[in-house]
Amino acid sequence: MELRQLETFRTAAQTLNFTRTAAQLNYAQSSVSAQMQALEEELGVTLFDRLGRRLHLTNKGQELLAYAERILDLADEARSIVASQDEPSGSVVVSAPETLCVYRLPAVLQALRERYPQVKLTLQPSLAQAWRGHLNSGDADAAITLNAPLQLSGYRVEILRAEPIVIIAPPTHPLVGKSPITPADLEPELLMLTEPNCSYRNELERTLRADGVQPTAVLDFTSVEAIKQLVMGGMGLAQLPLVAVATEVAQGRLALLDWQADEAEMFVQLVVHRDKWLSPALRAFVEVIREIMQAE
Numbered sequence: 001m002e003l004r005q006l007e008t009f010r011t012a013a014q015t016l017n018f019t020r021t022a023a024q025l026n027y028a029q030s031s032v033s034a035q036m037q038a039l040e041e042e043l044g045v046t047l048f049d050r051l052g053r054r055l056h057l058t059n060k061g062q063e064l065l066a067y068a069e070r071i072l073d074l075a076d077e078a079r080s081i082v083a084s085q086d087e088p089s090g091s092v093v094v095s096a097p098e099t100l101c102v103y104r105l106p107a108v109l110q111a112l113r114e115r116y117p118q119v120k121l122t123l124q125p126s127l128a129q130a131w132r133g134h135l136n137s138g139d140a141d142a143a144i145t146l147n148a149p150l151q152l153s154g155y156r157v158e159i160l161r162a163e164p165i166v167i168i169a170p171p172t173h174p175l176v177g178k179s180p181i182t183p184a185d186l187e188p189e190l191l192m193l194t195e196p197n198c199s200y201r202n203e204l205e206r207t208l209r210a211d212g213v214q215p216t217a218v219l220d221f222t223s224v225e226a227i228k229q230l231v232m233g234g235m236g237l238a239q240l241p242l243v244a245v246a247t248e249v250a251q252g253r254l255a256l257l258d259w260q261a262d263e264a265e266m267f268v269q270l271v272v273h274r275d276k277w278l279s280p281a282l283r284a285f286v287e288v289i290r291e292i293m294q295a296e
Contacts, residue, residue: 096131124140163241268293
């Protein structure tokens, strides 16, 4: 097995398409096909099921992918150590929900570019719990999540900061100024919430169920900005991280309700797969995000 073959195999396992694999690696498609055929012949197994134009990893392909990830990470580590560059360089892909990509990570990106200009950071917006798949497949080097404290086997988890979650309303809403707001107060309201399986939405729904409350109507959105615009337009109430609405609240375009329900506290957390090699570029990112998050 050659490293070149393993890199091609890993990319093909991610894209499940030889044409896209060739485009990503700047190969001819015939070269990708030839490398995969040679690898299968050397190992004596079928790595891909070819169903028409669609590829599927076989069980043996899944097994090899795990080893390929580790071998390629070790090769990167060896290159980095032998080269012994004083300045970290390379790329880092980070999976994170939209809210953090928009409101928390730009400061990290700016600080990283100023301090380590040879490190390229790519943000990969993800929905709900999709970050696990990104880490397991190697599509992302790290994930930044917004959850109650995570206790996960197979991952390294670090809490970076607390992130308050609030209930927002139009400034003229009758519940503005009422103290405290109870779950029963929300029952007749139209609630605009983030996508199902969002961590803080799950906690809100758990709190409402515990009090036997079923909101009159709930609308699901994947866009935080869409939720804010609809609330400002007087359509209903919403639940969002405070950082996402702080500007509009300060401007008087949104109001915070005095929601004091006993929900789990949410935290911004850094998650890296247990077997992931911390390259100099990834270490530089971890250093910067710790500093920025703890300073805010």
